[in-house]
Amino acid sequence: MRARARVDLIGRSAEIVALQEEIERVARSDAKVLITGESGVGKEIVARSIHTLSPRAAMPFAPVNCAGLPETLLESELFGHVKGSFTGAYRDKPGKLETAHTGTIFLDEVGEMTLRMQGLLLRFLETGELQKVGADGGSRHVDVRVVAATNRNLHELIAQGQFRDDLYYRLNVIHIIVPPLRDRREDIPELIAHFLGRYIAANRSSITAVSPSAMKALSAHSWPGNVRELENVIERLVVNAKGTQIEFDDLSPDVKAQDTISFKPRRERRRTVADDLYKRLTDDRESFWTAVYPLFMEREITRGNVRDVVKKGLEEARGNYKIVARLFNMESRDYKRFLNFLRKHDCQIPFKEYR
Ligand SMILES: Nc1ncnc2c1ncn2[C@@H]1O[C@H](COP(=O)(O)OP(=O)(O)OP(=O)(O)O)[C@@H](O)[C@H]1O
Ligand SMILES: [Mg+2]
Structure with a gap:
């Protein structure tokens, strides 16, 4: 039987045929692979196919969702931990990198990793040595093939200082791009x-x-949600159908809508630069002085980006700049410096609009 039969991608468009050939070719090598593409295009199927068509097929395939876990849990998920290394660590636990030994590790949503985790991953990729959380000394060498995926634009993340370029070059030996469904409608x-x-x-x-x-x-x-959206729509139509045929009238308004006939892609609302910066400040608890200020001074981000971040802060703080400063993890003595900075660079927004 030809290997192609084992790639689970449905579709006969030129894009899918080329993708299947690429998967077969890549599977024969042992190189690291980075898979990119919008949400729902089938990146996980591509990753699994690379593994099942590879010489490692009989060995484990270990997927890890890098977006789903807080940093410390992700660290132990990947690297394992020793008993007692943190609350809830009741016994030694091997990490996915260890259980994937001789097989393939799939780092899904790798663009969401924190910078510290990126550093740990990079160290592992450079040495192949595994250091468990809470273990002092003693590391173990593991042999895994690394396949990573993301729907984020890693170049953008690198420019914003949110993704390490050295890690990017490590992961991106082979780059597979999975095209959106609207670019291969023949497959529908x-x-x-x-x-x-x-x-x-x-x-x-x-x-x-x-x-x-x-x-x-x-x-x-x-x-806009690609194959996953199509799958969900079909399931809903089957569940809700009254007769024996799916009719035009059974479709939801957005599928029926005339404007979707146009071939202009409808974009999902993408996370903006300001969204990402704001998240770093509020979720990752970085300080304004390290997360925003240097990027602005080095012209990596615009005044508009800074203003948008400040706006978000003001919305949250109902117009109170003191609370914004605290929200952005600044010391209270830095409040004046913060206001001066905003004034000097024309980023100060009238607080009254947010009262
Ligand atoms: N070409 C395809 N043939 C058959 N099923 C597909 C195809 N592409 C995607 N699917 C199905 O669509 C769903 C989404 O695919 P998958 O989870 O691989 O997407 P993804 O690119 O990883 O998305 P996300 O970025 O949101 O994680 C899955 O149920 C998958 O089985
Ligand atoms: Mg996925």
């Missing part, structure tokens, strides 16, 4: 048939067909 009917088959069986539904007008609308929709 086959995907619909595939998901219909799955959900008709699962729901013992009496659906037997999709009406031509419904099919036309589904094929013309821009699918």
Whole structure:
């Protein structure tokens, strides 16, 4: 049997055929792979296919969602920990890197890692040595193939100081880009048939067909959530269907809407530079002086970005600059310096608008 049969990607568009060939080629090597593409395009399927087509197929495939866990838990998830190293660490636990030994580790959403975790990962990639949380001395060498994925723009994150460029170069030996569904609409009917088959069986539904007008609308929709959105829509249609055929009228307004016939991609609201900076200040508890100030002074971010961050702070603090300063993790004696900075660079926004 040809290897291609084992790549689980549905679709026969030129993009998917090229992607399948690339996966087969890449699977034969042992190089690190970085998979990028919008949310829901199938990055995880690509990662699994690389593993199952590789010489490591009989060994473990260990996925780790780098976005789903707080930093300390992610650290122990990856590197393992020894008993008693933190509250709740009741016994020694191997990390995913260790359990994936001789197999493949899949670092999903790698763009969400904190800078400290990025540093730890980089050290591991450079040495192959594993150091458990709470272990003093004694490291173990592990042999894993590394496949990483992200829907973030890593170049942007690097420019913002949120992703290490040295780690980027380590991970990005081979770069696989998974195209959005709206750029390969020929695949839509086959995907619909595939998901219909799955959900008709699962729901013992009496659906037997999709009406031509419904099919036309589904094929013309821009699918900002890509294949995952299409899958969810099909499941919902099967569950809610009254007759034996899916009709145009069964579709949701956004799928029916005329403007989706245009081939302009509809963009999801992307996280802005200001959103990311604000998150660093409030969630990661970085100080304004380290997270925002240097980037602005080095012209990595614009005055508009700084103003947007300040606006967000003012909204949260209901117009009180003192509270904004605290929110941005500044010492109280830095309050004047903060205001001076904003004034000097024309980033001060009238607080009354937020009262
Ligand atoms: N070409 C395809 N053929 C069949 N199923 C697909 C295809 N592409 C995606 N899917 C299905 O769509 C869903 C989303 O795919 P997947 O989880 O791999 O996306 P992703 O790119 O990892 O998304 P995210 O960035 O949101 O994690 C899954 O249920 C997957 O099985
Ligand atoms: Mg994914």
